[in-house]
Amino acid sequence: MWPQTPEEAVAVQEQLRHLVDTTGPGPTEPQYVAGLDVAYDGDELAAAVVVLHNLQEVDRAVVRGRTTFPYQPGLFAFREIPALLDALEQLRTTPDLLVCDGQGLAHPRRIGLACHLGVLTGLPSIGVGKTAFVGEWAEPGPRRGDASDLLLDGEIVGKVLRTQNKTKPVFVSVGHRLNLATATKHILDLTPHYRLPETTRAADHTCRQALKGTHG
DNA sequence: GCGACAG
DNA sequence: ATCTTGTCGC
Numbered sequence A: 001m002w003p004q005t006p007e008e009a010v011a012v013q014e015q016l017r018h019l020v021d022t023t024g025p026g027p028t029e030p031q032y033v034a035g036l037d038v039a040y041d042g043d044e045l046a047a048a049v050v051v052l053h054n055l056q057e058v059d060r061a062v063v064r065g066r067t068t069f070p071y072q073p074g075l076f077a078f079r080e081i082p083a084l085l086d087a088l089e090q091l092r093t094t095p096d097l098l099v100c101d102g103q104g105l106a107h108p109r110r111i112g113l114a115c116h117l118g119v120l121t122g123l124p125s126i127g128v129g130k131t132a133f134v135g136e137w138a139e140p141g142p143r144r145g146d147a148s149d150l151l152l153d154g155e156i157v158g159k160v161l162r163t164q165n166k167t168k169p170v171f172v173s174v175g176h177r178l179n180l181a182t183a184t185k186h187i188l189d190l191t192p193h194y195r196l197p198e199t200t201r202a203a204d205h206t207c208r209q210a211l212k213g214t215h216g
Numbered sequence B: 001g002c003g004a005c006a007g
Numbered sequence C: 001a002t003c004t005t006g007t008c009g010c
Helices: A006-019 A076-089 A113-121 A180-189 A198-213
Strands: A033-041 A044-053 A056-066 A097-101 A125-129 A147-152 A155-161 A170-176
Touching (some): A033 A076, A033 A198, A044 A076, A044 A198, A056 A076, A056 A198, A076 A113, A097 A113, A097 A180, A097 A198, A113 A125, A113 A170, A155 A180, A170 A180
Parallel strands (some): A033 A097, A097 A125
Antiparallel strands (some): A033 A044, A147 A155, A155 A170
């Protein structure tokens, strides 16, 4: 069953938050890293999962659908997860790591999209947000690799990471089955040229194109 | 009470 | 998320 109201959704989060695993180091050298993203046109949507191996695409899945849940800060996952799970099921490859568009532990109840998707799939996951959602932080240094802690109620819930020299930092937080240090390392490995991970760029491009495919 | 608020 | 091309700068 899937929650139909904000109250039910929050109740689901309160249950799932206890299942999030942030202890182990996680995969040291993930071979198949998946990027996930969803594009919208009104209530039409296209969800894409693209799997990269050595930064090269080796598998992909795209599904079209309609929105079921409105966007609400804190409940973002309920809007995107159904379509993303559909797409994940269609992959012929099982990813070692999921890189999500949005936050993981950097969430009011410590269960952002990345945590939620990680728990539902059982796969290690990382959240990479383009903008902040919660927490306080100091401006990280100007160079690629510079980072500062993202604090929420005195807890480190993420890292504000500069992935390229002199560009806006991204907000990295653990999703599931790995720690923040490992997550940060992986995101740096996935950003050799641009501000956003190659996985995110590939998924974004893919779902955006799929949305136009059966439209304008 | 008021504002802020992933995508 | 989305509205939106060319353009300034390294």
